[in-house]
Amino acid sequence: MKALVTGGAGFIGSNLVTHLCDQGHKVDVIDDFSSSGRTTIDKRANLINDSIANVGLLEELLEGKDVVFHLAATGIIELSIKNPTAYFENNLMNGIKLLDAMRKKGVKKIVYSSSSGVYGEPKRVPIKEDDVKEPVNPYGAAKYAFEHVLSSYYHSFGIESVSLRYYNVYGPGDEQNPVTRAVPKWIKAALKDESLTLYWGGKQKKDYVFVEDVVRANLLSAERGKGCSFYNVGSGLGCWMYDLAKILEEVFGKKLSIEQAGERSGDPIFLIADISRIKKELGWEPKIDLKTGLSRTIEYYRDNH
Amino acid sequence: MKVLVTGGAGFIGSNLVRYLCDQNHEVSVIDNLSFGFKDLIDKRAVFYKGTISDKGLLEKILPGTDVVFHLASLATITLSMTNPYMYFDNNFMEGIALLEAMKKTNVKKIVYSSSASSYGNLQKKFFTEEDSPQPTNPYGASKSCFEPALSAYYHSFGIDAIALRYFNVYGPSDDQADTPRAVPIWIKAALKDEPLIVYWQGKQKRDYIFVEDIARANLLAAEKGKGFRVYNVGCGNGIWMTDIVKELENLFGKKLSIKDGGERPGDSPYVVADISRIKKELGWEPKVGLKDGLQKTINYYKNRINKI
Numbered sequence: 001m002k003a004l005v006t007g008g009a010g011f012i013g014s015n016l017v018t019h020l021c022d023q024g025h026k027v028d029v030i031d032d033f034s035s036s037g038r039t040t041i042d043k044r045a046n047l048i049n050d051s052i053a054n055v056g057l058l059e060e061l062l063e064g065k066d067v068v069f070h071l072a073a074t075g076i077i078e079l080s081i082k083n084p085t086a087y088f089e090n091n092l093m094n095g096i097k098l099l100d101a102m103r104k105k106g107v108k109k110i111v112y113s114s115s116s117g118v119y120g121e122p123k124r125v126p127i128k129e130d131d132v133k134e135p136v137n138p139y140g141a142a143k144y145a146f147e148h149v150l151s152s153y154y155h156s157f158g159i160e161s162v163s164l165r166y167y168n169v170y171g172p173g174d175e176q177n178p179v180t181r182a183v184p185k186w187i188k189a190a191l192k193d194e195s196l197t198l199y200w201g202g203k204q205k206k207d208y209v210f211v212e213d214v215v216r217a218n219l220l221s222a223e224r225g226k227g228c229s230f231y232n233v234g235s236g237l238g239c240w241m242y243d244l245a246k247i248l249e250e251v252f253g254k255k256l257s258i259e260q261a262g263e264r265s266g267d268p269i270f271l272i273a274d275i276s277r278i279k280k281e282l283g284w285e286p287k288i289d290l291k292t293g294l295s296r297t298i299e300y301y302r303d304n305h
Numbered sequence: 306m307k308v309l310v311t312g313g314a315g316f317i318g319s320n321l322v323r324y325l326c327d328q329n330h331e332v333s334v335i336d337n338l339s340f341g342f343k344d345l346i347d348k349r350a351v352f353y354k355g356t357i358s359d360k361g362l363l364e365k366i367l368p369g370t371d372v373v374f375h376l377a378s379l380a381t382i383t384l385s386m387t388n389p390y391m392y393f394d395n396n397f398m399e400g401i402a403l404l405e406a407m408k409k410t411n412v413k414k415i416v417y418s419s420s421a422s423s424y425g426n427l428q429k430k431f432f433t434e435e436d437s438p439q440p441t442n443p444y445g446a447s448k449s450c451f452e453p454a455l456s457a458y459y460h461s462f463g464i465d466a467i468a469l470r471y472f473n474v475y476g477p478s479d480d481q482a483d484t485p486r487a488v489p490i491w492i493k494a495a496l497k498d499e500p501l502i503v504y505w506q507g508k509q510k511r512d513y514i515f516v517e518d519i520a521r522a523n524l525l526a527a528e529k530g531k532g533f534r535v536y537n538v539g540c541g542n543g544i545w546m547t548d549i550v551k552e553l554e555n556l557f558g559k560k561l562s563i564k565d566g567g568e569r570p571g572d573s574p575y576v577v578a579d580i581s582r583i584k585k586e587l588g589w590e591p592k593v594g595l596k597d598g599l600q601k602t603i604n605y606y607k608n609r610i611n612k613i
Contacts, residue, residue, distance in 0.1 A: 084454075
């Protein structure tokens, strides 16, 4: 396959690019390095340092492509609350520019990195794809808004799309700066013998999924996804945040100090995926369990920081 | 109440403005007159010609406003397919500009005119608000994708936001020159003794709702709506397009000639609202039956026969 990966220098994107190259696909990457935190990606991919808002360039890059993996996004919830307009421009309107360029170039398939943030505060867990979606911040709203756009581009213009709603993705290669995600934050803290910040007394249940599993879901979507579809991508298992801290202690083989940080608004207490749809329709399921995934993540930060 | 109506010179907007003035509310209107008509705006309202992306203008009008009725939008499906980006820029990003201006001027409530075209081709008899939107064209997507933004602005910034998903609205003052809507097209054709173009042999079921009922739903949403909430606004009963033709023949007292328009791609066979949520939560229900509504609409166009 010939693929274009937008945001291919980011955490998930760079992992996806490596996986695609490993599988012998020909990969172009466009990334403006605005939030990646990295400077390099897999050498087998062709990297273009620019924004997807550059329509002329996009059209050149799309020539002859079979599929676009669209991961480019600004992804920090707090910043989306500070500047909603910028988030909608980036995560929605620039995506529409991408779709129009695809339309013009006859590229007929897109795999879109959506987010469990589309659901907002879920009414029940595990969450099914058809459950009510009421995003609670501009980031989640922009992610969900683009799914509506994809629906219309499928029906009006025949562009097939798969929206993958990621839960808590973790793993090697997460260089996001500033760090907002718990796993890299905690691992970095533990490596420096600093304390781990725990919200809500750790009594939040989240769904942690390893980045390689997420990457496989992307490729399967490109190969098997049909029409316009939406899938949860998670482990399907809830993990208490204090249990996550315990597993880290186990893997580090030492007691870690925890700092209780109280409550944090806009952060759902329970966020767990029902993954039966993607299992059934794409034949995907997570392969890496939390303990294995965390040790590999720790190794990465040990070697790279 | 002190209110602002965006798109207040349009078909639904102008009906809403009149209704709000009748109820003694203090009404401002903003409309760029790209599709609306200044003459349709009730004289009791204060009119500002401009767009809602004009930050300065909005920040001048908004202070002290209790609620914004947001109707301004581009609304022609076929044009949205020729220029999708423009539709999203207008119907979504300009809406964000409005929300940002509301945030800045501390206006805490918005009633948004959404659309049943959010739903797309659901394979079911009645559409409920909990059905996941699957819009089939950029217009529908540009309307529906603003709803998640409203949800976010409620949760993140405390702006109460009520989205009303209109089904097939009809009534007086639908003066849009190239209106895509069947009722005004048919009535105008009948008045000019021209044939009525009927698609799919009329075997489509739609939910027709009179514009005055829509205006009432807007005011109730402003008065009673809380948090972020989405409501269907329709009559809750499906009617075959062939039955509308029959009702028109009844009211005109003559046989109307029909021209077969064939099968129009992208049309759904059924688009009918389940209206139990709005009945229960806002106490709204439609009051004007199809016969009365059509009669009022015919009268409107009869009085402007030289203009149609």
